[in-house]
Amino acid sequence: MNDQKWLPILAVVGVFVAFLGMSLFSPPETVQGQVFYYTPTADASGRVIYVVQEGDTCIGIALKNSMPLGDLRLLNDLSGDNCVVIPGQELLLAVIDEPTPMPDQATPTPLFPTPTPFEGFAEICVQLYHDVNGNGRRDANEGLLGGGAVSITEPLRGESFSGSTQQGQPICFSELLAGEYNLSVAVPEGYNNTTANTARVSMKAGDTTIVNFGAQQAVETLFQEENQQASGGGNSLLALAGGAMLLAGGGLGIYMSVTAKRRQNNF
Numbered sequence: 001m002n003d004q005k006w007l008p009i010l011a012v013v014g015v016f017v018a019f020l021g022m023s024l025f026s027p028p029e030t031v032q033g034q035v036f037y038y039t040p041t042a043d044a045s046g047r048v049i050y051v052v053q054e055g056d057t058c059i060g061i062a063l064k065n066s067m068p069l070g071d072l073r074l075l076n077d078l079s080g081d082n083c084v085v086i087p088g089q090e091l092l093l094a095v096i097d098e099p100t101p102m103p104d105q106a107t108p109t110p111l112f113p114t115p116t117p118f119e120g121f122a123e124i125c126v127q128l129y130h131d132v133n134g135n136g137r138r139d140a141n142e143g144l145l146g147g148g149a150v151s152i153t154e155p156l157r158g159e160s161f162s163g164s165t166q167q168g169q170p171i172c173f174s175e176l177l178a179g180e181y182n183l184s185v186a187v188p189e190g191y192n193n194t195t196a197n198t199a200r201v202s203m204k205a206g207d208t209t210i211v212n213f214g215a216q217q218a219v220e221t222l223f224q225e226e227n228q229q230a231s232g233g234g235n236s237l238l239a240l241a242g243g244a245m246l247l248a249g250g251g252l253g254i255y256m257s258v259t260a261k262r263r264q265n266n267f
Contacts, residue, residue: 039065040093048093058083065093122203124211125172126150128165128185131194131214138212144168145215147188154179178204187215
């Protein structure tokens with residue numbers, strides 16, 4: 001009876017020991033780490049290359065790269081019944097063409113109304129006056145000189161005009177376009193400038209401008225003219241004196257001839 005009382009207890013202990021032994025001596029489960037696969041990218045030429053790894057197969061490579069097995073075999077000339085690859089072998093998966101860049105969309109330029117230009121021309125008149133007193137301004141008694149050379153230029157458009165002054169009247173340049181004009185005057189020989197020989201004027205359509213330039217007779221020219229006048233007067237007096245002497249000599253000769261004849265007749 002006493003042995004039978006311990007049987008349930010021994011049975012429970014035996015089950016516990018068996019379970020503990022199985023836990024201690026059973027082989028551990030193998031936990032496989034997660035496998036990461038990086039899809040190959042295109043190189044500089046656009047080719048996508050896969051390098052065969054140990055244990056790779058054709059179907060496995062096709063599945064990993066999401067491509068049909070037939071395309072893999074066609075791109076790499078893997079003909080025959082069996083598709084065989086070797087570790088380290090480079091397989092072509094695809095060829096990517098670079099997209100053609102689209103031209104930039106041109107931004108339309110807004111069209112603004114063109115202003116209507118004012119019709120008409122400008123006119124510039126140049127006066128070269130004889131500055132007798134040399135004060136640099138034209139007085140009432142100072143007339144206009146001829147023989148001066150006048151030049152007008154518009155540098156932006158490359159336009160140029162030229163002419164010569166006439167005695168007693170200005171020289172005018174008409175039908176000029178609006179702009180900035182440079183003027184220059186060369187005085188006649190024997191004269192000196194009494195004003196600046198250049199000027200700059202701004203002209204608009206319809207404008208008329210008169211520009212004065214002064215010139216005075218050179219001192220040496222005045223001396224030459226005075227000498228010529230004095231020389232001419234002296235020569236005239238000498239000519240008159242010579243003529244008078246010739247007349248007097250001729251008259252004296254006639255008188256002496258008549259007197260001699262009278263004396264001969266008396267005898």
